[in-house]
Amino acid sequence: xxxxxxxxxTGLVGGHLIGQLLSSDDYSSVTALVRKKGLPxxxxxxxxxxxxxxxxxxxxxxxxxxxxxxxGTTIKKAGSREAFRFVDFELPVxxxxxxxxxxxxxxxxxxxxxxxxxxxxxxxxxxxxxxQQIQEYSIPRINIFRPSLIMGxxxxxxxxxxxxxxxxxxxxxxxxxxxxxxxxxxxxxxxxGMIYHLDKLQEGVHIIESDKIKPV
Numbered sequence: 001x002x003x004x005x006x007x008x009x010t011g012l013v014g015g016h017l018i019g020q021l022l023s024s025d026d027y028s029s030v031t032a033l034v035r036k037k038g039l040p041x042x043x044x045x046x047x048x049x050x051x052x053x054x055x056x057x058x059x060x061x062x063x064x065x066x067x068x069x070x071x072g073t074t075i076k077k078a079g080s081r082e083a084f085r086f087v088d089f090e091l092p093v094x095x096x097x098x099x100x101x102x103x104x105x106x107x108x109x110x111x112x113x114x115x116x117x118x119x120x121x122x123x124x125x126x127x128x129x130x131x132q133q134i135q136e137y138s139i140p141r142i143n144i145f146r147p148s149l150i151m152g153x154x155x156x157x158x159x160x161x162x163x164x165x166x167x168x169x170x171x172x173x174x175x176x177x178x179x180x181x182x183x184x185x186x187x188x189x190x191x192x193g194m195i196y197h198l199d200k201l202q203e204g205v206h207i208i209e210s211d212k213i214k215p216v
Contacts, residue, residue: 001028003063008070012152016191058098067099069109089130096134106141108194113148140203148210152187189214
């Protein structure tokens with residue numbers, strides 16, 4: 001039986017992931033690091049309130065050997081590029097460092113299609129930099145998921161994303177062949193893929209592009 005640690009469980013992908021982990025017979029416990037409690041109650045789940053700005057306050061969770069990072073924000077929501085980078089780069093890197101010291105068996109993270117540390121686009125560059133940095137840690141299995149536009153209902157209102165989702169709903173059926181990887185992907189399927197590929201992939205670093213995330 002596995003024990004999972006989820007960071008970013010209040011987000012769109014993280015919420016689906018926690019639900020699926022709790023319903024899976026392969027996981028005996030799920031621990032969620034949160035800023036404040038409020039996730040659905042379950043006998044299998046423990047919420048641990050954590051000060052994300054204090055790296056020294058990482059709790060001792062030696063039993064959690066499978067780490068899932070679903071952190072992510074936007075520059076608009078974060079308020080600045082610096083605040084965005086803290087959530088999308090600094091926190092995942094700190095988590096990977098903790099996972100290494102905790103002798104985690106796996107580290108799974110959601111980044112983005114187009115992630116590239118040399119990109120001129122700030123968002124893509126930060127995503128690429130975090131991918132690059134976490135690979136420096138000695139974790140047996142690192143799975144990096146690069147979804148296209150994430151479909152699903154968010155708690156907060158994002159006008160640009162809503163418009164994009166409408167466009168993708170129209171275009172998705174037309175995206176075939178090499179264009180298939182640009183289709184929007186539902187958050188539920190990303191969560192399913194994170195669990196699925198943990199079983200299917202061997203040790204090492206694996207980058208899973210958007211059209212390969214959803215279990216076959």
